[in-house]
Amino acid sequence: MSLLIVDESKCKQDGFCVRDCPRAIIRIKDKESYPEMVPGGEQFCLTCGHCVAVCPHDAMSHTKVPFEDCSPIQKELVINETQAVQFLRSRRSIRSFKDQPVEKEKIKELVEIARYAPTASNTQLVKWMVFNDKDTVREFAKLAADWARALLEKDPQSAKFPYVPGIVAAWDAGYDAVLRGAPALIVASAPKEDLNGTVNLTLALSYLELAAPSMGLGTCWAGILKGALLSWPPLQKAIGLPEDHTHHYPMMLGYPKAKYFRLPQRKPPKITWK
Numbered sequence: 001m002s003l004l005i006v007d008e009s010k011c012k013q014d015g016f017c018v019r020d021c022p023r024a025i026i027r028i029k030d031k032e033s034y035p036e037m038v039p040g041g042e043q044f045c046l047t048c049g050h051c052v053a054v055c056p057h058d059a060m061s062h063t064k065v066p067f068e069d070c071s072p073i074q075k076e077l078v079i080n081e082t083q084a085v086q087f088l089r090s091r092r093s094i095r096s097f098k099d100q101p102v103e104k105e106k107i108k109e110l111v112e113i114a115r116y117a118p119t120a121s122n123t124q125l126v127k128w129m130v131f132n133d134k135d136t137v138r139e140f141a142k143l144a145a146d147w148a149r150a151l152l153e154k155d156p157q158s159a160k161f162p163y164v165p166g167i168v169a170a171w172d173a174g175y176d177a178v179l180r181g182a183p184a185l186i187v188a189s190a191p192k193e194d195l196n197g198t199v200n201l202t203l204a205l206s207y208l209e210l211a212a213p214s215m216g217l218g219t220c221w222a223g224i225l226k227g228a229l230l231s232w233p234p235l236q237k238a239i240g241l242p243e244d245h246t247h248h249y250p251m252m253l254g255y256p257k258a259k260y261f262r263l264p265q266r267k268p269p270k271i272t273w274k
């Protein structure tokens with residue numbers, strides 16, 4: 001059975017689907033014909049849904065990307081450039097969280113949005129681990145502080161990780177500089193065989209991060225925890241990444257205490273026009 005389902009009463013044979021297919025596996029044989037998959041094309045289909053999304057006549061469906069599941073783009077929701085710039089520039093790393101748990105439903109919603117991030121060849125192999133218990137998250141921070149302490153003991157200069165002494169000193173003073181008292185932690189991971197695994201999960205986390213403020217939530221990339229996770233067995237054991245998921249990154253999540261009123265400047269881009 002072909003993957004494509006063409007409604008011939010709606011199709012205008014204009015070839016949008018043919019031209020947009022990233023794998024060039026859709027053809028229209030002649031003027032009288034309708035779009036069809038080239039023989040053997042099924043095995044190369046990315047199930048990306050471009051053929052459905054690009055048809056202006058609602059004529060295309062796909063057995064794995066059904067037309068009914070592809071909601072229409074609402075023109076009134078399209079943002080303009082000024083809105084896009086402010087939206088992107090106003091994203092901030094959150095390092096101070098309210099003592100308030102995050103509703104499971106909200107986290108689910110965030111992950112639902114994050115799964116629309118692109119993945120190389122549309123593989124969609126990213127998995128999510130959600131730790132939604134403040135004490136568990138604090139325990140991870142403690143294990144990372146243990147890792148920092150062990151590093152310091154081994155190499156008091158710890159020049160490779162200049163922030164290491166600070167993590168230990170903060171922890172000893174009762175402050176969690178690793179996970180900032182976040183009530184939740186999300187770890188995105190991808191399997192070893194996913195050649196673009198790190199990029200794929202990073203994009204998914206970026207989507208999640210960008211969506212979070214619209215739900216009143218804030219995030220911060222947990223780079224210190226990631227550092228500890230690379231080499232500290234007690235933390236690896238406690239987090240328990242899926243087997244063979246060599247690509248991974250953690251992100252803090254919670255209700256932010258702070259509000260922001262200005263858009264900080266960044267370094268000018270370094271562009272070489274060739």
Ligand SMILES: Cc1cc2nc3c(=O)[nH]c(=O)nc-3n(C[C@H](O)[C@H](O)[C@H](O)COP(=O)(O)O)c2cc1C
Binds near residue numbers: 094220225
């Ligand atoms: C990969 C990555 C890892 C990060 N790790 C940490 C971290 O462990 N702790 C922290 O407080 N901030 C962390 N950050 C946040 C950066 O410090 C922050 O993005 C940068 O200072 C710019 O601030 P902004 O995100 O508010 O624009 C991380 C950011 C990235 C992209």
